[in-house]
Amino acid sequence: MESVLTINNLTKKYGRLTAVNNLSLDVKRGDVFGILGPNGSGKTTTLGILLDVIKRTSGDFQWFDKPPTKEMRKRIGAILETPIFYPYLSATKNLEIVAKIKGAPLSNIDPVLKKVELYERKDDKFRTFSLGMKQRLSIASALVCDPEVMILDEPTNGLDPQGIAEIRELIKGIAADGKTIILASHLLDEVQKVCTHFAVLKKGNLLYTGLVDDIDKGIVNVEVASEETTLKEVLESCPFVEKVKEEDGKYVAQLSDDKQAMDINKYLFEHGIGVSHLLTQKKSLEKQFLELLAESETV
């Protein structure tokens, strides 16, 4: 598939501090790519370099398989960190500047304002907006050029739960149009819900990159509880149970041989145990993320 973004050995140093270290990534058309990492891991710095506002120390990157130019940035809708607008100008005037820079028609402005539900406030000055409204306006501004690629750096920062859900739907909708999205976020649940791919950074180093769908592949953990006291023994005797752990009154059995919850239920039933609770644990991105960070501490 066609690459939208290729990053090769990108490095950024601020004096002695290495904010991004030898980073290589590849984002294909249609990917929804989540960039995760603790505070200060280099997410914003990386995005800033890709958008030409931060100068790289070494390495390079290509947009659409070509060296970056300003014309490419006009096809990208991007927000970095906090919403940035002229505080004394209205929402409409601010978007007019963005549209003019990007060469997008001014007729795009009203629809995107409606999309983020700011249309009623379009003539109000930016500085009179609440944080969530500012955030929405920056999403509107990223959408104003009908971008092929969106870069969103913590787009739900400061939004209310309903706002977060709306932005999530918005992102999903945009992704469903076949657009490529690069999303830096601390809301792992969000990333898991909307992203297809993710990468984990720590102190500028790439710890991991892969598919979101792969997170819970392979190992299956099933929670089991029962009135029967022999449950633990029976579980341990089962040939396709690798490990049994006790977790607040329940047992967690790690299965092998592609066996599923149904198989363990059947096995237990055959051994005279009726279960009162049976649940396949979904491995969350959050768990995976924390494991990756913990692993990186030990090496």
Next chain:
Amino acid sequence: MNLIKLLKIDLIKLSNYRAFWVLNILYGLLIVGIPAGVIEFLKWLDRIGEDFSEFNPMKIPVLHFPDIWQNTTYVYTWLKIFMAIIIVISISNEFSYKTVRQNIIDGFSRLDFLMSKLATIFVMSFASSLLVLITCLLTGLIYTPEFEFGDVFNGVEFVGAYFIDLFGFLVFAFFMTVLMKRSALTVFMLLIYRPVELIFISNLPRQLEFLGDYFPLQAMSNMIEVPFPRYAFQEIQDYVVMPFVGVSLLWIGILIYGIYSKLKSSDL
């Protein structure tokens, strides 16, 4: 991107900015007000002197063709700090609001940003020169006792020199803003720069003295010589000093290049 488009974008940014309009209008009032004030002053002198002197102050040719061109433009060059403050505020805002960063993210090149600001600076200098031209023309036409039509535009090139002087100073202000980023600091530096330059020039060692005239603001001010000693029967250069026009243009080029390199090499 073409210049007109860049100019339009920059003008949207300024259109609703109150300080921009207030300072511009103030500047315009000063330009129109100074000759009017001088006239009123001369009339007043005339009235109080009436009884004991046959001397008529209205006959002093400060605001007559062709003297008016050099006299007024020389005085106006002292007002340029007003315009510079507008420029400093509008550009330092871009850094403090980080909007320059967003402009680049949205698709400006650093050169586009530079050119959009230069376009505004050019238009402001041009409009101000036009106002100077009209003000001088009207004042001269009304108050010059007798003149031939050929005399009217004799010396109008001083308006051109005024334009270069103002444009140059605004580019200098742009340059300082890009270096300092903060508006108060930049205005302060602009205010003390000229005195510092003068002190520096006057302390140059003998062999390097000739360099003094080529310092940026000195070179620009050398284009229009102080005209008033002529009323004390002293010889002055009553023409635009062309070599310094060249030197000023060169400085403008260097400053613009300086702004460009600074923008190009820095994180925004």
